[in-house]
Amino acid sequence: MSVLETIRFHLRDGVEDDDFLQRNKTVENEYMAKRPGFLARWTSKSADGEWLVIVRWDTVAHAEATIGAFLKAPEAQDFLAVVDGSTVASGHYELIED
Numbered sequence: 001m002s003v004l005e006t007i008r009f010h011l012r013d014g015v016e017d018d019d020f021l022q023r024n025k026t027v028e029n030e031y032m033a034k035r036p037g038f039l040a041r042w043t044s045k046s047a048d049g050e051w052l053v054i055v056r057w058d059t060v061a062h063a064e065a066t067i068g069a070f071l072k073a074p075e076a077q078d079f080l081a082v083v084d085g086s087t088v089a090s091g092h093y094e095l096i097e098d
Helices: 017-030 060-070 074-080
Strands: 003-009 038-045 051-057 089-094
Touching: 003 060, 017 038, 017 074, 051 060, 060 089
Parallel strands: none
Antiparallel strands: 003 051, 003 089, 038 051
16 A cells, blocks of 8 residues: 655745745656655645645655655755745655545
8 A cells, every 4th residue: 555745844934936846846856756666746835835745655664765865865955945944744644545
């Protein structure tokens, strides 16, 4: 059964959505999509400015290995530079139905 990883966060003050979305697309294409077990990724934004990224992985182990490496990956640094780290919350959920 696959796993959904959720990551909620706000952007740093002054960061424009378009700037973030460009960095988000780059980190998805250049890092996430190349990781073992990656299946899909979605990005959304709430009315109050909170972002939600959902990543579908084939196993929890692949999700955990990727997030463990993500914070230090050179491909992720531009993305991380605009995220307010104090607002980040994440979780893993077993996908019950497709």
